[in-house]
Amino acid sequence: MSDAMKKAALQYHAEPIPGKLSVELTKPTETAKDLALAYSPGVAEPCREIAADPENAYLYTGKGNLVAVISDGTAILGLGNLGPLASKPVMEGKGVLFKRFAGINSVDVEIDAESPQAFIDTVRRIAITYGGINLEDIKAPECFEIEQALIEQCNIPVFHDDQHGTAIVTAAGMLNALDIAGKTLADARIVCLGAGAAAIACMKLLVASGAKVENIFMLDRKGVIHSGRDDLNQYKAMFATETELRTLDDAIDGADVFVGLSGPNLLKADQLKKMADKPVVFACSNPDPEIHPDIAREARPDVIMATGRSDYPNQVNNVLGFPFIFRGALDVRATRINEEMKLAAVHALKDLAREPVPQAVLDAYEIDSLEFGPGYIIPTPMDTRLLERLPAAVAQAAIDSGVARKPYPAHYPLTNTDQVYG
Numbered sequence: 001m002s003d004a005m006k007k008a009a010l011q012y013h014a015e016p017i018p019g020k021l022s023v024e025l026t027k028p029t030e031t032a033k034d035l036a037l038a039y040s041p042g043v044a045e046p047c048r049e050i051a052a053d054p055e056n057a058y059l060y061t062g063k064g065n066l067v068a069v070i071s072d073g074t075a076i077l078g079l080g081n082l083g084p085l086a087s088k089p090v091m092e093g094k095g096v097l098f099k100r101f102a103g104i105n106s107v108d109v110e111i112d113a114e115s116p117q118a119f120i121d122t123v124r125r126i127a128i129t130y131g132g133i134n135l136e137d138i139k140a141p142e143c144f145e146i147e148q149a150l151i152e153q154c155n156i157p158v159f160h161d162d163q164h165g166t167a168i169v170t171a172a173g174m175l176n177a178l179d180i181a182g183k184t185l186a187d188a189r190i191v192c193l194g195a196g197a198a199a200i201a202c203m204k205l206l207v208a209s210g211a212k213v214e215n216i217f218m219l220d221r222k223g224v225i226h227s228g229r230d231d232l233n234q235y236k237a238m239f240a241t242e243t244e245l246r247t248l249d250d251a252i253d254g255a256d257v258f259v260g261l262s263g264p265n266l267l268k269a270d271q272l273k274k275m276a277d278k279p280v281v282f283a284c285s286n287p288d289p290e291i292h293p294d295i296a297r298e299a300r301p302d303v304i305m306a307t308g309r310s311d312y313p314n315q316v317n318n319v320l321g322f323p324f325i326f327r328g329a330l331d332v333r334a335t336r337i338n339e340e341m342k343l344a345a346v347h348a349l350k351d352l353a354r355e356p357v358p359q360a361v362l363d364a365y366e367i368d369s370l371e372f373g374p375g376y377i378i379p380t381p382m383d384t385r386l387l388e389r390l391p392a393a394v395a396q397a398a399i400d401s402g403v404a405r406k407p408y409p410a411h412y413p414l415t416n417t418d419q420v421y422g
């Protein structure tokens with residue numbers, strides 16, 4: 001990032017009001033009568049109703065459209081463990097995206113937890129307040145245990161965005177990119193740089209979508225994860241291959257796909273040059289990708305390239321997933337976000353990229369055209385059709401797989417966020 005951009009980002013966060021979120025009232029509180037309804041004595045009535053039946057919380061409070069964005073700050077973007085308070089701008093940012101793209105209210109909760117168990121206990125105790133929980137920027141492998149425990153202990157959707165949001169968007173973009181390259185997921189040789197939360201979840205979802213686990217070469221800080229290593233946790237061990245390859249330099253030779261979920265500038269132009277014809281490169285480290293798109297294109301004009309950033313084409317970022325997935329889950333009051341709902345989101349995203357792009361999207365990006373191809377493999381975040389398609393697909397999948405507690409919403413499909421209350 002340039003110095004000017006860094007300065008602008010700080011100023012954006014500081015002025016005119018510090019931070020990016022505020023709370024608004026949904027009822028007028030202008031008169032003494034209003035006050036008597038909103039507060040004492042009127043407020044006692046919904047309290048009694050909720051005590052009699054907890055489901056009434058969805059009727060009389062904001063619970064049903066409220067998601068907690070919760071972090072311990074141990075893996076903030078690609079920046080590392082900066083602690084819970086330093087994660088607050090990102091968590092507020094997720095709240096901005098929830099509201100802007102899917103009309104969902106959110107609060108950020110940063111937890112100073114001394115252990116994964118302390119984190120789990122804290123979240124479990126406050127979970128009733130919300131309609132859903134979005135876990136964010138928690139490091140691996142602790143995040144796997146934390147997510148699993150909370151899914152089991154809470155009866156609302158708990159979703160670790162960096163795993164599943166990223167994986168859903170990656171799988172959708174990958175299916176399209178390989179199709180454009182004239183290749184298939186089943187045959188693709190895949191190098192995954194990074195073995196953290198997002199990397200493990202992405203590779204699992206790619207396997208669920210057709211990739212062969214023996215064609216995946218995952219690398220952590222020590223190099224290729226292979227079956228001869230005795231320092232692997234159970235999550236990395238799922239991707240241990242029988243191979244002589246040890247370094248990124250070895251693994252990248254002839255690979256069809258590079259997925260980077262690691263850190264800045266770790267893929268060199270010379271390494272990209274060794275990849276197979278029409279290489280697919282998803283350099284998703286935020287904010288700085290594993291290889292800059294300009295360097296990649298210079299080294300390999302035939303590259304099909306995506307990053308996590310909004311200022312380059314093909315943004316493979318979980319913003320395309322979590323707001324819409326939660327929208328669909330909340331609207332059918334799903335008890336969890338299961339594999340069926342995730343795959344429904346993958347296919348809705350993949351298919352949407354193949355449709356003609358509306359003028360409003362072109363205007364938002366100040367461009368003349370955008371067509372399915374190497375420069376457009378995944379819908380853009382500003383595409384209002386995401387709100388129309390993804391929640392509908394996710395809600396239907398929740399109903400079909402038996403985790404919905406309400407029928408398909410009568411007010412679907414949504415065309416803008418003003419319609420979310422029906």
Ligand SMILES: O=C([O-])CC(=O)C(=O)O
Pocket residue numbers: 076077078090137161162285286308317318
């Ligand atoms: O915030 C983003 O841009 C995507 C994300 O979740 C991460 O990098 O951890």
Ligand SMILES: [Mg+2]
Pocket residue numbers: 077136137161162
């Ligand atoms: Mg994140």
